[in-house]
Amino acid sequence: MRNPVNRVLLGLTGLALIALGGTALAAGLGASVPSWWLFSGRDDVLLSAAERTRWRDEGWWWPAVVASLAVVAVLGLWWLLVQLRGKRLGTVRVGDPESSVLLRGRALERVLGEEVESVPGVDRATVSLMGRQDAPRARITLTLTPSSTPSGVLTEVTESALTRAGTSIGTPRLPALVRLRAHGRTHRVR
Structure with missing residues (x-):
């Protein structure tokens, strides 16, 4: 709308x-x-x-x-x-503009969520994609384990999961807003 x-x-x-x-x-x-x-x-x-x-x-x-x-x-x-209401992305354009393919946004959210949850120190992850088809942004909420270090988890998520997700859809990087929840507190990181 x-x-x-x-x-x-x-x-x-x-x-x-x-x-x-x-x-x-x-x-x-x-x-x-x-x-x-x-x-x-x-x-x-x-x-x-x-x-x-x-x-x-x-x-x-x-x-x-x-x-x-x-x-x-x-x-x-x-x-x-x-x-x-924030507009959730329905599809993501993958590849160069001449020969691109549309990927369901929920599929990319699910894969990115599973990859982020596999990072050591992450207990749970919720991922939603916003923005435009050709310029998606991720909104990620991470619930950390009590023994994890937020900076180490954030570094691992940005260097591995977000970089791979950006590479897989053909963008140099996937911008993200990451919310860290640790010990009942929430911290925002851009």
Whole structure:
């Protein structure tokens, strides 16, 4: 969902809300606004008393209002969660641009995870790929054994597993964010 259409929709929605709020604020403060605008003066309201109470006695009115507001709220929350979620890479382009092959991102994550878990001092590893098909980045969370040294594990992971993974997909190196968990504490290393 993080594409140009989404960004344009977010931008237009933001501009519309800023314009509506700004002119409502300007009209409320007594500034002059165009005659065709929704608000014409300091004492003007968006909906008059007659417009607000017009449908009040109808049996369908309040359920329709509550249902539509609930749908808008759920869609807004869904959109927000999609924006906050990191985009996991579905496929990775392997090889040079002229003769490349697409590899499933989950397959590379699984292989890289198994290789990282084989490093001495690593108890468990979780790997996820982010970024673009032609420029992937790895996010690795390592749970270390109590007797391991974080610097030694990190050196082994970067020099062996990440170098081999980068070589296998045809990039000089595979950038990674490595999170080390040792003795209940978390440390980030880029």
